[in-house]
Every structure is written in structure tokens, then in C-alpha cells.
Amino acid sequence: MAPSAPQDPVRFSRRSLPLVAGIIAAATASACSARPSESPAPGQTSAPGAGGRTLVIGATAEPPTLDPTASPAAAIPQALLYNVYETLLRVDAEGALRPLLAQRWDLTPDRLTYTFTLNPAAHFSDGSPVTAEAVAQNIDRIRTDPGIASRLKGVMAVVEEVTAVDAGTLQVRLARPSNLWLYEMSSTPGVVINPAGFGGAASATAGSGPFTVTRWTPGDAIVMARNENYWGTPANFDEVTIRYILDANALNAAMLSGQIDVIANLQAPDALPQFADPARFTVVEGTTNGEVVLGVNNANPVLADPRVRKALTMAIEKRALVDTVWAGKGTVIGTMSVPTDPYYEDLSGLHAYDPDAARALLAEAGHPALTLRLRPAALPYATRAAQFVASQLAAVGVTAQVEEVQFPARWIETVYGNADYDLTIVSHVEARDLITFANPDYYWRYANPEFDALVRAADEADPADYVDGMRAAARFLGEDAAAIWLFVLPNLVITRAGITGVPPNATTLSFDVTTMASA
Numbered sequence: 001m002a003p004s005a006p007q008d009p010v011r012f013s014r015r016s017l018p019l020v021a022g023i024i025a026a027a028t029a030s031a032c033s034a035r036p037s038e039s040p041a042p043g044q045t046s047a048p049g050a051g052g053r054t055l056v057i058g059a060t061a062e063p064p065t066l067d068p069t070a071s072p073a074a075a076i077p078q079a080l081l082y083n084v085y086e087t088l089l090r091v092d093a094e095g096a097l098r099p100l101l102a103q104r105w106d107l108t109p110d111r112l113t114y115t116f117t118l119n120p121a122a123h124f125s126d127g128s129p130v131t132a133e134a135v136a137q138n139i140d141r142i143r144t145d146p147g148i149a150s151r152l153k154g155v156m157a158v159v160e161e162v163t164a165v166d167a168g169t170l171q172v173r174l175a176r177p178s179n180l181w182l183y184e185m186s187s188t189p190g191v192v193i194n195p196a197g198f199g200g201a202a203s204a205t206a207g208s209g210p211f212t213v214t215r216w217t218p219g220d221a222i223v224m225a226r227n228e229n230y231w232g233t234p235a236n237f238d239e240v241t242i243r244y245i246l247d248a249n250a251l252n253a254a255m256l257s258g259q260i261d262v263i264a265n266l267q268a269p270d271a272l273p274q275f276a277d278p279a280r281f282t283v284v285e286g287t288t289n290g291e292v293v294l295g296v297n298n299a300n301p302v303l304a305d306p307r308v309r310k311a312l313t314m315a316i317e318k319r320a321l322v323d324t325v326w327a328g329k330g331t332v333i334g335t336m337s338v339p340t341d342p343y344y345e346d347l348s349g350l351h352a353y354d355p356d357a358a359r360a361l362l363a364e365a366g367h368p369a370l371t372l373r374l375r376p377a378a379l380p381y382a383t384r385a386a387q388f389v390a391s392q393l394a395a396v397g398v399t400a401q402v403e404e405v406q407f408p409a410r411w412i413e414t415v416y417g418n419a420d421y422d423l424t425i426v427s428h429v430e431a432r433d434l435i436t437f438a439n440p441d442y443y444w445r446y447a448n449p450e451f452d453a454l455v456r457a458a459d460e461a462d463p464a465d466y467v468d469g470m471r472a473a474a475r476f477l478g479e480d481a482a483a484i485w486l487f488v489l490p491n492l493v494i495t496r497a498g499i500t501g502v503p504p505n506a507t508t509l510s511f512d513v514t515t516m517a518s519a
Contacts, residue, residue, distance in 0.1 A: 053518060054239045055499075057511070058251050058260040060267050060380075062244040064408055066216060067201035068188050069141070069148050072416070073408050074429045074509055077188050078264070079222055079242055081510035085207040087190035088116055088135065088170075089182075091431070093503040095340055097186060101130055101208065102170075111177035116170040121231045124194040124208045132164035137195045139172070154439065155181065155189040178459050179466045183432065187509055210235040210514050220244065236501075236517040248380055255281075255494055261518075262499065264511050266492035267380045269327035275494050282495045286504025287331060289338055290427040290489035292381060294389060295415075296482070297422050299445035302367060309481035311361035312423075313351040315396040316389055322487045325384040330487035335478030336434040338488045340507055343470035347478045358396045374400040375415055376425035377407040385425050385486060416443045427489050430509060434474055435459075437482055446482045 061075035068076045068085060082090060088102040102116040122130040142148050143156045160175040174181060184190065197206025205213040210232065211224035224240045243260060245251040248268035254260045256274060265288075266272070275281040296303050296312070303309060318332045331339060334347030362368055374390060376382040383404050390400040400423065405411040407426075414420045428436070438455045440447035454476055458469025478485070491506045498519035 053237050054241065055237045055262065055513060055516065055518070056260045057240065057242045057262045057264050057513070058245050058254055059242055059264040059511075060244065060246055060248070060251065062219070063222070065202045066205055066213065068191050069145075069152055069193075070202060071408075072149050072151055072412070077191075077509035078511050079224075080205065080207070080209075080213075081188065081191065081508065082209060082512045083211045083224060083240070083510065083514060084205050084209045084213060085191040085193065086122075086209050087186050087192060088118075089186045089190070091183075091186045091508045093505065093507060095342070095507045097183065100186075101135070101192060105182075112174050114172045114174075114182065115165075116172070118168045118170065119231070120168055122208055123229075123231050124206060125212045125227050125229070126194065126196070126206070127229065128194065128196070129167070130192060130208050131167045132170040133167070134195055135170050135192055136162045136164045137198075138192050141198065142189060151436075152189045155184045176460055179461065179463055180432065180435065180459050187431065211240060233514075235514050237513065240513050255496075258496075261496050262502075263492075263494040265489075265506075266494055269329040269490070269492060272327070272492070278497065280497055282497055282499065284491070284493040284495065284502045284504055285329075286491040286506070287339055288429065288489050288491045288506040289340065289431045289433075289509075290429040291333060291336055291338060291433075292330070292385065292425065292427045292486045292489055293336070294385075294484035294486055295421075295424045295426065295444050296484065297419055297424075297443075297445055298447070298482070299419060300422055302365075302370065303372075303422065305365050306480055307361045307365040308367060308370075309484070310351050311358040311365070311396065312393065312398065313481050313484045314354045314358040314361070315398065316392050316484065316486070317353040318348065318486055321385060321388050321392075324388055326381060326487070326490070329490040329492065331490075332487050333485045335474045335485055336428070336437065336483070337474045340505055341432060341470075343467045343474060345471055345475065347475060350478045351481055355392075355396050362397060369397045369399075371399040371401065372422040374402045374423040374425075375405045375411075375421040376402070377411045377415075378404045379407055379426070381427065381489065382425040389423075389425070419443050419445055425486075429489075431507070432470075434470065434477065437477055444483060448480065448482070451476050451480070451482075 063076040063079060064073050065071050068080055086101050089097050090100045092098050101118055101122050103119045104117045106115045118132060124130060139162045142152050158174050158176060158178045158181050159172060161173045163171045165171050193201055194206035210227050210230045212227050213222060214225045215223040222242045226235045226238045245254060251263060252268060252271050252274060255263050275283055296309055298304050322328060322330045322332060332348040334350040337344045374386055376386040386402050390402050393400045405414060415424050435455055436442045437446045438452045454473035458466055458473055461469050493502050495502060499516060501516035
């Protein structure tokens, strides 16, 4: 996989854009057991005689808002990124950066100034052009609007000045070189909203993508209609409905009974045999960016001791956890990196399972008996993992008091916002999110100047040295046991037979339907 920033100078030409690929795991909604009465049957026309095709997707994660800049919930870009909202550039199925709203981009030799040449054909859904001034307003909004999610502000902190040179040319000057900034511009921080729609972005979309949102019923569904005036390649479906079904068994039942066409990510891997009939279903299996992390609150003086963190890590048999909790699906990891990262290194053997050594380390640290609050997000993988973890910690003298926390609202408020926890479990689904450990205000309250220096050096390094630098930072993080990394969520997508265009690996936050088709 290529580094996140290209070599100098950078020149790209427009190419066709291929397949689909929190900061935090996506927000969930209350279960719904029947298709909304307004929604068409899967694969049928959107209205009698309409002659179009529909796609009905089942998911467990509902956006709390339609504004992708207002919340860290990954369910927002899952539904809207690339489908409704576009970016200057995008990540393809192999993890490489490709043109989208920008036809090309150039970088000065000092690696401080990017010049983006916009596609003159691009326009928003209301017909107005996507201009350099519109993109500049989006970047400045993230930098200055107090209602923007803090992680996005962190991404834009490196930006020193944004200038619309002319209608089709945007110039962005950075305060320092940053390999990661360009990569981030392909995801939520780089989303371009029509400035005329800023005020209503929470409940209505104003994008330039191949779909527009025509209905959002919280707790139920999002309905997207094909943008007939889309400037790029038209979508293959006239209407896409994303239904939110929290209960994994109900989601599976909806698929088996033909109520939905796609399960976006199977939440009960032990149910895979139900979909083994190739005449009815296709199973797409790969990996994601979602590190399932047993987060540690380093502001707790006990947990600030690396001996305690390492002991907790050694108390957990991760392979057995995956086999028990997620039917053996998922890659065991030892740091904040996944197999599709360019700097991935298998560190699953760091602080390997050894309960005797764990007990010895706890005793050495002065905590042979310990009680901790384990507050997992109320999501299937997290709650199952919490029970397994609590049992294994008990075997080394640690009592984990498990309290499942409603997700997203309460978890975001208590754990993510206030760091009111000792341990938590949630999947971090954003790409290359190792850098969150360089922010001492982030909810795991980790502060280590040596790690910060490694991340900064990698980010500012020549692109040829970026991978080695980030690999060193990832190894440092794992060796210090800044958190306890359990496994990477697998990408398990179920479709009805005949649907194509879903790649095995989810390399972005988007569930991109624009290249999906139905026979």
C-alpha cells in the first residue's frame, strides 16, 4: 500500500473511481423488525411503473445526525461518504489515493503548500458549481466553528492558510509538512458540503455526490435517491434504503426472508452457515480498519503504571477471545494498526498470554488485588468481549465490574467525553488512527513525549520514510501497552445473489454503493 502522501512534485490525472472499501465505532439505533411502509421491496421499482431499481441495506449503526462534521459517530460517513458527500480525493479498494472533486494536486518542494485543480464539471445537487471558494469555506468551517467534532479540528490544526486562487484552483498552506493531512482529506475531514447548506446540515444533505437523502427517520431508515444531475458516473440504483436493525438475529431474519438485499456488516458471525446457499446469497469476507480496543484510562494512577497495563494484557488470551466472541473471525493485533495499513507489523505476540506473569507483575506494582470499572459500548462485539475479559481478569486477581453503556449518546458523553471509566471496549474504525494516542486529551488520556516525537517525526518525514516511522511508533505503543488491543473486526457482508461491486476489505469509512450493481 502506498504512503499517505505522494512523492514531490505530485501530479495525478483523472481516473475512473473503483469500489467500496472515530474515531469510534458507529452509533446504533433501536431495533426495527419490519420494513418501513414507504420503502419498496428489495430489487423492485421505487414506484409502480418507475422502471428503476432499489437496494435495501440492513445495518446496526444509525447516524445521530446527518452532518458528518458534527459527531465522531462512524455511522454518518458509512451512509454518506462518497454516496452523498464527496471529497477532493478518495481512497480506492487497495488503499491508494485517487482524484475525485480534484482532478490533480501538486505539492511544493518544501512540502508545505498543496495546489488542488478542481474538476470543472463538479457541481452540488442544487446545480451550483463546486468552486475553490466552496471548498475553502468547508476547511475554514472545520477550523473555526465550535460545533465541529474535536478530532476533525485536530486534523485541520496543521493548516495555516486556505486560498481560492480562482474558481477552479485551491491552495492550502500547512504550518509544517504532514503526510497524514492529505490522506485525511479523503475522509470525513475532507467532506465538501454546499456552503448554502451549512445551517441545515444536521437534518438535510447538500452534497455533490451521486445520491441525495430524501428521507431520514431516526430509529428507522435513511432513504437516498439517485441524483439525476450527478456530474460523474451515474449510480446503478434509483433508490437506496439503509434500514437500522439493532438486534443481530432480527437483521439476519430480515435477510433470510428477503426484506433486505444486503447486510452491511454481519453482527453474528456464528450465523454465517445460514447464508451458505450460493443460489440465494453471496458472502463477502475480508478485513476492516476497526481495531477492537480494550481501552485503558491512563488518568487512573493505577493504570498509569505500565506494569499494570502489561499485566492486564497478559491476562487475556486473545485468540480464545476471538474464537469465543466472534466465531473465530478477526485478526489478533498487538497495537493500533490493521493489516491494510502500509506500516502494519504483526505484533500480536507482544505481552503474550501468561497469567502467572500477569499476577507477578501486579504484585510487583503493589496491586495483587484490584477492582476496575469496565464500561463497554452496548454493541454486540463489545458486550460479548467484556464478559470474556472479566472472566480472564478475575483469574489474575482483577475484578472487572461490567456496566454496558448505551451507544452512542451515553458512551460518547461518559467515556469519550468525560473519561469516566477505567476500562472500556469499542471498535475504532477510522483509518490510520494510531495518532489519537498523541493527543493527551483523547479519552484514554495517554501522554508520552517519546511516542509523540515518533509520530511527529513520521508525519513530517519524507514520504519514503513515513512507513518506517509509523511502524516504529506503532511498536512503541504496543510495547508500552498504552491500551489492550484485542482484534480487528472482520468485514462480513452478505448480499442476495446477483449483487456485485462489494470488495472484501473495507478500507474507508464509507459503505460505497455507487459501484454496486444488481443482475
